[in-house]
Amino acid sequence: MNELLSIVAHFHPQGTVNEIRPLGSGLINDTYKVVTAEADAPDYVLQRINHAIFQDVDGLQRNIEAVTAHIRRKLEERGETDIDRKVLHFLTADNGKTYWKEGDAYWRVMVFIPRAKTYETVNPEYSYCAGKAFGQFEAMLADVSEPLVETIPDFHNMELRLRQLREAVSADAAGRVKEVSHYLEEIERHADEMCKAERMHREGVLPKRICHCDTKVNNMMFDEDGNVLCVIDLDTVMPSYVFSDYGDFLRTAANTGAEDDRDLDHVSFNMDIFRAFTRGYLESARSFLLPVEVENLPYAAALFPYMQCVRFLADYLNGDTYYKIAYPEHNLVRTAAQFKLWQSVKEHQDEMQAFINECMA
Ligand code: GN1
Ligand code: MG
Numbered sequence: 001m002n003e004l005l006s007i008v009a010h011f012h013p014q015g016t017v018n019e020i021r022p023l024g025s026g027l028i029n030d031t032y033k034v035v036t037a038e039a040d041a042p043d044y045v046l047q048r049i050n051h052a053i054f055q056d057v058d059g060l061q062r063n064i065e066a067v068t069a070h071i072r073r074k075l076e077e078r079g080e081t082d083i084d085r086k087v088l089h090f091l092t093a094d095n096g097k098t099y100w101k102e103g104d105a106y107w108r109v110m111v112f113i114p115r116a117k118t119y120e121t122v123n124p125e126y127s128y129c130a131g132k133a134f135g136q137f138e139a140m141l142a143d144v145s146e147p148l149v150e151t152i153p154d155f156h157n158m159e160l161r162l163r164q165l166r167e168a169v170s171a172d173a174a175g176r177v178k179e180v181s182h183y184l185e186e187i188e189r190h191a192d193e194m195c196k197a198e199r200m201h202r203e204g205v206l207p208k209r210i211c212h213c214d215t216k217v218n219n220m221m222f223d224e225d226g227n228v229l230c231v232i233d234l235d236t237v238m239p240s241y242v243f244s245d246y247g248d249f250l251r252t253a254a255n256t257g258a259e260d261d262r263d264l265d266h267v268s269f270n271m272d273i274f275r276a277f278t279r280g281y282l283e284s285a286r287s288f289l290l291p292v293e294v295e296n297l298p299y300a301a302a303l304f305p306y307m308q309c310v311r312f313l314a315d316y317l318n319g320d321t322y323y324k325i326a327y328p329e330h331n332l333v334r335t336a337a338q339f340k341l342w343q344s345v346k347e348h349q350d351e352m353q354a355f356i357n358e359c360m361a
Helices: 002-009 057-077 124-143 158-171 177-189 196-202 243-253 271-285 291-295 297-317 330-347 349-360
Strands: 017-022 030-036 044-049 100-102 105-111 209-211 220-222 228-231 238-240
Touching: 002 017, 002 044, 057 124, 124 209, 124 220, 124 228, 124 243, 124 271, 158 177, 158 196, 158 297, 177 297, 177 330, 196 297, 243 271, 243 297, 243 330, 271 349, 291 297, 291 349, 297 330, 297 349, 330 349
Parallel strands: none
Antiparallel strands: 017 030, 030 044, 044 105, 100 105, 209 238, 220 228
């Protein structure tokens, strides 16, 4: 606590810090809530940035500063109220930057958004709002003038993720390859078809736009009435295909089970959530989406469980070096759950296509 207190002090928060306690369920950074004593002082969120994963912390924070300033300007222009709950605000530290380096670690502090909620699961009504919000988020970011760095280069490049899995198989660092041959065969059998986005991009028909790239349902803040306030966890905001935001939201929100469910009977693709989210997303994004982007939304819904399955499996084979785990076979359990979800999404491809056609008619 004392160590954390002295880090927070470099950011000069208002009020007196009463308590610092762990917050949230992220798999990458370490997150704490900083509670202040005074009723009129805000609370804060303190994060240790995982710089093994985000190697260019300075570039990362510059991205986030550009994006939050841009969104704030847009909201002001639109005459929005309650702006402090609709865009994140990062504090500047003693070094004039929005992060502080202490020994080997990088820290940042943002203002805690009051009276906001996050959820691990959502109903169709909230999914509709989330869809609209992501469409608007992408629309607002269409004209960011500063060039953004790719905070993790080729983050959602399926070809790269498959190469990393194949490298993990060859190295077999943890001696686990023999247990997972069924997953490896199925993944390879569909590899070409799932790399379609990269091919379309090379052919020049699929653009990259600035996307959030980590639209897990628990990265959205909702107000008391279920309206979306803002999207948090901006580390991965970077140029990508719109499939990223659309697909990753559905991967988490339309899963009837948990991302790491041990009971695969719980895991399937919830079409009510799909319909609600898609309707909201198309309402706000149809003005800028190209036909090729709209046509491939069912592919995007399948791509993200597939990609996450590949990423969890690669980490399992590498001996769990990337994602935080709670028990030794956690990454294998996650792989199985994402695999099952992918199978379920594939069964709904035609139905999804028909629904999207209806929305666009
Ligand atoms: C990570 O940071 P967090 O837990 O929101 C990961 C995402 C994965 C997700 C799987 C930088 O997100 O890409 O989809 O876990 N973020 C990074 O739950 O790799
Ligand atoms: Mg998160």
